[in-house]
Amino acid sequence: MSGDSSPYRNLVLKEVGDGVLLLTLNRPQAANALDRQMATELASVFARLRAEPEAWRCVVLTGAGERAFCAGADLKERETLAGPDAEAQYLAIAGAIRAVLESPVPVIAAVNGAAYAGGLEIVLSCDFAYAADTARLALTEVAIGIMPGGGGTQLLSRIAGEPRAKEIILTGRPFSATEAQAWGIVNRVCPGGQVVAEAIETARRIASNPRLSVSQARHAIHAGLQMDLGSGLQLERDAYQRLLTSAGRKEGLAAFKEKRPPRFEG
Structure with a gap:
């Protein structure tokens, strides 16, 4: 795998040295929301990592811009879908999140902004996460009549405990990066603009080990x-x-x- 991002429309892949790949969700005009195209591309990256196990030693996953890490599923796209097409969008997004969870190399989330719904499920699927001090996180699905379907109910309860997971999921209330750190959802809160650099520094340390x-x-x-x-x-x-x-x-x-x-x- 090279650092060339040309195969992807909604992702940017950048080699940052020492065996570390910086992977950026790149739909800032849509708060980096997951449409079917981005979900397919994200799953493809991790399939390539499995096929080329010597290519990278660690991945840092972030979002483009300062406003959002990922706002979850693209609801504007979902409004245009019905029946099998709506199911296909859900399966593509759930498959992409599962691909992150099953990554053959460690993945660090650098949460640069809002991580809502499926965006937070991506964070939970990484090995661990750092967050900007301005980041907000939430699992908001119940507010639109559904529930987390990309691993949120299972991963959050394992990370933060059953009572905290129930509070977060059943209320849909957004919470701060500081709260996320206190609850074990993120490992470190970083000053604005430094979260990616700090995640890359940690990734390089991991990559330096056998x-x-x-x-x-x-x-x-x-x-x-x-x-x-x-x-x-x-x-x-x-x-x-x-x-x-x-x-x-x-x-x-x-x-x-x-x-x-x-x-x-x-």
């Missing part, structure tokens, strides 16, 4: 949370043992012995 170590640790954390503690601990031991003979471990030990920075490859 790919296999990052992959195994990430898998153990995520998969282990779906298990009882005993099974999770066994999963961790199995993952650890896979790393004992890895090139990354050998280089890390050699660098420590020789008192030099490690040079991880592959």
